[in-house]
Amino acid sequence: MAFGTDTMTKDPILKVERLSMRFGGLMAINDFSFEAERGEITALIGPNGAGKTTVFNCITGFYKPTMGMITMRQKSGAEFLLERLPDFEITKKAKVARTFQNIRMFSGLTVLENLLVAQHNKLMRASGYTILGLFGFPAYREASRESIELARHWLEKASLTERADDPAGDLPYGAQRRLEIARAMCTGPELLCLDEPAAGLNPRESLALNALLQEIRRDTGTSILLIEHDMSVVMEISDHVVVLEYGQKISDGNPDFVKNDPRVIAAYLGVEDEEVEEVIGEIEEIEGERGGPGQ
């Protein structure tokens, strides 16, 4: 199978190798490999039930894969085998943060409080894990000042400053999605995993999301891995797209390559396996008439 990625000069932050995940008799992921490049936005796409969330759940420790290796390499060079770490260490040590398909946050807490709670680990460490530490340690005062600064920074980036004191549950849907991302950024991730961040957004909210993700990549260098159904988001902001179908990789390359890949078109049209060759032939014929792919 020809894939559209260049294998030269790579600095992957995440390497997924020969990943398989079985649920009883169902092989949800079957021998799946891909890499996410440091500083890039990588999208994982595929039809419903292709296995995208299962891959995310393996990366973020919700599932232990049946087979395979998931290596996260930080900027410092430190490497973590994620399939061997409990989920809280994947966040804390490996610095992988995630959001969920169904928004999860403390809806009774204010927007600002949600961002402070996200920094709980840092604050607890600075307290020395004692009540005295909360009041006495200069380190705690310093950490809490830093936490407020960081929360303020992400409130602003996510255009939520004016809603800082409102209960998170009162925010419109698009703002809740941005809050989830801001909260994940407050944990200082090197890899940010977003599960369908554009789900349920209107076109204006979708544009605001694109801008926020591009800003995160540009200003922080954080690598982003996202699952997304909204192709306008995927094609607009991704550097690299990986396509799954029935738990297997069918395409891998830049957005232009993937969008013109006949196997991807066939998968999205819901064409049966035996018809793929026929569809590929038809697409090649059309491309030939137009003078090349994507013309």
Ligand SMILES: Nc1ncnc2c1ncn2[C@@H]1O[C@H](COP(=O)(O)OP(=O)(O)OP(=O)(O)O)[C@@H](O)[C@H]1O
């Ligand atoms: N915990 C589980 N137990 C049993 N089967 C599961 C479990 N999680 C996922 N599956 C199955 O694995 C397959 C892949 O599901 P998954 O949710 O990963 O797909 P997806 O590509 O994320 O789909 P969607 O786009 O609809 O969210 C599906 O057939 C699903 O029913």
